[in-house]
Amino acid sequence: MPFLRSKATRPAAARGGSLFDELRRLEERLKEREKALDARESALRGTPLDHVGIAVRDAKKVLPIYAAIGLKPHLVEDVESEGVRTTFLGSGFSHIELLEPLRPDSPIGGFLEKRGEGIHHVAVAVDDIEATLLRARAAGLQVVGEAPRAGARGRRVAFFYPNSVHGVLLEIVENPRMGRAR
Numbered sequence: 501m502p503f504l505r506s507k508a509t510r511p512a513a514a515r516g517g518s519l520f521d522e523l524r525r526l527e528e529r530l531k532e533r534e535k536a537l538d539a540r541e542s543a544l545r546g547t548p549l550d551h552v553g554i555a556v557r558d559a560k561k562v563l564p565i566y567a568a569i570g571l572k573p574h575l576v577e578d579v580e581s582e583g584v585r586t587t588f589l590g591s592g593f594s595h596i597e598l599l600e601p602l603r604p605d606s607p608i609g610g611f612l613e614k615r616g617e618g619i620h621h622v623a624v625a626v627d628d629i630e631a632t633l634l635r636a637r638a639a640g641l642q643v644v645g646e647a648p649r650a651g652a653r654g655r656r657v658a659f660f661y662p663n664s665v666h667g668v669l670l671e672i673v674e675n676p677r678m679g680r681a682r
């Protein structure tokens with residue numbers, strides 16, 4: 501390891517510390533730098549909006565509209581348990597999720613029947629879904645059904661009833677990329 505010889509050992513010898521002490525100090529400096537970078541990254545990221553869910557009758561008819569503003573589908577996935585086909589549009593951190601019913605008696609089928617097409621829910625990314633659920637329950641948010649449960653993209657998700665979120669069906673999505681631990 502040539503770097504040990506070039507820089508690390510000279511100051512250690514000057515201070516009379518051992519090579520081990522010097523390595524530990526270097527490690528601490530690296531950790532501090534990592535922490536600073538994490539803080540800068542989360543400041544740049546802002547509100548971690550994962551996606552907006554939009555209920556549609558036929559995703560194929562909707563795709564050209566979003567393609568016109570540069571949003572292309574990058575994942576189509578059926579979530580059989582919810583009776584829904586999800587199409588994620590766009591790249592990067594935040595997406596638009598088109599929700600198309602696989603059968604009329606599904607939750608999205610019911611939503612379309614009652615409310616028609618339009619914004620269905622807003623989803624925020626969280627690093628630890630269990631901890632967030634605990635805090636949300638304590639704050640009086642009402643959880644829909646079983647939580648957390650398996651959502652699209654292999655992620656664990658949970659929903660909160662709109663009547664406890666001032667009219668918004670709110671979803672949280674666990675995204676390990678949000679985590680600080682390495």
Ligand code: ZN
Pocket residue numbers: 551553597621623671
């Ligand atoms: Zn969603």
